[in-house]
Amino acid sequence: xxxxxxxxxxxxxxxxxxxxxxxxxxxxxxxxxxxxxxxxxxxxxxxxxxxxxxxxxxxxxxxxxxxxxxxxxxxxxxx
Amino acid sequence: xxxxxxxxxxxxxxxxxxxxxxxxxxxxxxxxxxxxxxxxxxxxxxxxxxxxxxxxxxxxxxxxxxxxxxxxxxxxxxxxxxxxxxxxxxxxxxxxxxxxxxxxxxxxxxxxxxxxxxxxxxxxxxxxxxxxxxxxxxxxxxxxxxxx
Numbered sequence: 001x002x003x004x005x006x007x008x009x010x011x012x013x014x015x016x017x018x019x020x021x022x023x024x025x026x027x028x029x030x031x032x033x034x035x036x037x038x039x040x041x042x043x044x045x046x047x048x049x050x051x052x053x054x055x056x057x058x059x060x061x062x063x064x065x066x067x068x069x070x071x072x073x074x075x076x077x078x079x
Numbered sequence: 080x081x082x083x084x085x086x087x088x089x090x091x092x093x094x095x096x097x098x099x100x101x102x103x104x105x106x107x108x109x110x111x112x113x114x115x116x117x118x119x120x121x122x123x124x125x126x127x128x129x130x131x132x133x134x135x136x137x138x139x140x141x142x143x144x145x146x147x148x149x150x151x152x153x154x155x156x157x158x159x160x161x162x163x164x165x166x167x168x169x170x171x172x173x174x175x176x177x178x179x180x181x182x183x184x185x186x187x188x189x190x191x192x193x194x195x196x197x198x199x200x201x202x203x204x205x206x207x208x209x210x211x212x213x214x215x216x217x218x219x220x221x222x223x224x225x226x227x
Contacts, residue, residue, distance in 0.1 A: 010141055011211035012223045052209070055144040071141055071209070077224040078138070078145075078169060078210025079121050079181045079201065 003066045005033070011074040016043045026068075031061040033070060049074045086150040089167045090142060094178035095120075103166060103184060113163050115190035117197035121181030123174050131218030135175045141209040145169075152203045160196040162187050167200065169210060 003026040014020045027033045030051055038045050051058050052071040064070065091099075100120070107113060126133040149167055156165060163186045170180040183200050187193040205226050212224035 008141070010209065011139065011213070052141070052144055055141075055147055071144065073141065073209050074211065074223070075225065076206065076209055077212045077226045078140070078208045079205040079226065 005064055005067065006069045007037075008069060008071045010071065011077075013044070013047060013049050013072045013074045016047065017041050017072075026064055026066055029061055029063055030058055030070070033064065037072075044072075047074065086146050089146065089149050089169050090140065090171050091168050092170075093172050094170055094174045094180065095168055095182045097179070099168075100179070100182060103182075107164070107186060110163060110186070112188060113186045114188050115193045116184065116186045117190070117193040119181070119183040119197050119201045120179050121201075123176045123178055123180055125176040126214070128214070128216060128222055130220045130222060131216030133176060133214045134217050135173050135215040136180065136212040136224060137173045137215060137221075138169070138171050138180065138210060138212050140169075140171060140211070145208045145210060148208055149204070152200060152207065156185075156196050156200050156203075159199075160185075160187065160192040162192060162196055165196065165200070167204065169204070169208070173215065 004023045005026045007022045007024060009017050009020055024036065027036045050073050052073055053062060053064065053068050123136050153165060166184040168182040174180045183197055183204065185193045185197040185200065214222045214224050216222065
């Protein structure tokens with residue numbers, strides 16, 4: 001069974017990564033995902049962003065279920 | 080009877096027109112239990128940056144999450160203040176300086192509730208909605224906006 005997760009990037013993060021979405025083999029947790037992303041996109045290491053899993057902000061390391069949507073959110077600047 | 084509230088689309092493609100705002104006010108004429116409205120309008124400012132002068136802001140959003148969050152804010156504000164109604168509109172896409180990009184409209188029987196609810200909503204919208212503004216400069220460069 002495939003165990004992919006869907007990544008969405010926004011704002012400055014998407015610009016620096018050069019893409020707005022990608023699929024990854026599920027690394028199991030948000031901390032592992034960050035390491036994976038830092039390895040693939042070193043530019044992210046110096047950037048501030050938070051993670052939302054299935055549209056909910058995640059502050060602490062959390063498990064990732066297969067098929068989840070993880071969004072990389074730079075600081076908000078609406079209004 | 081308490082009306083069931085569902086997530087509404089808050090996004091408007093392009094600037095929010097003064098006509099839309101005027102119509103929105105006019106639409107409340109039939110709600111005669113309202114005694115006060117409070118309106119906040121966010122307008123694009125021609126900031127002078129080191130790299131150039133701002134001529135527009137290009138807004139993007141994580142729309143699905145923003146709508147869920149806007150609904151959550153709306154429910155919390157309705158629970159906290161005795162409001163008759165509340166409307167939130169935010170622009171997406173390129174909005175030029177002088178144009179309106181945010182419209183928050185609260186109404187209540189007495190003015191204080193509308194004013195406080197409007198103020199708190201604007202603060203929460205700016206802090207909690209996943210929306211990003213890229214400032215377009217007259218030098219053809221751009222800078223990601225930072226909320227202060």
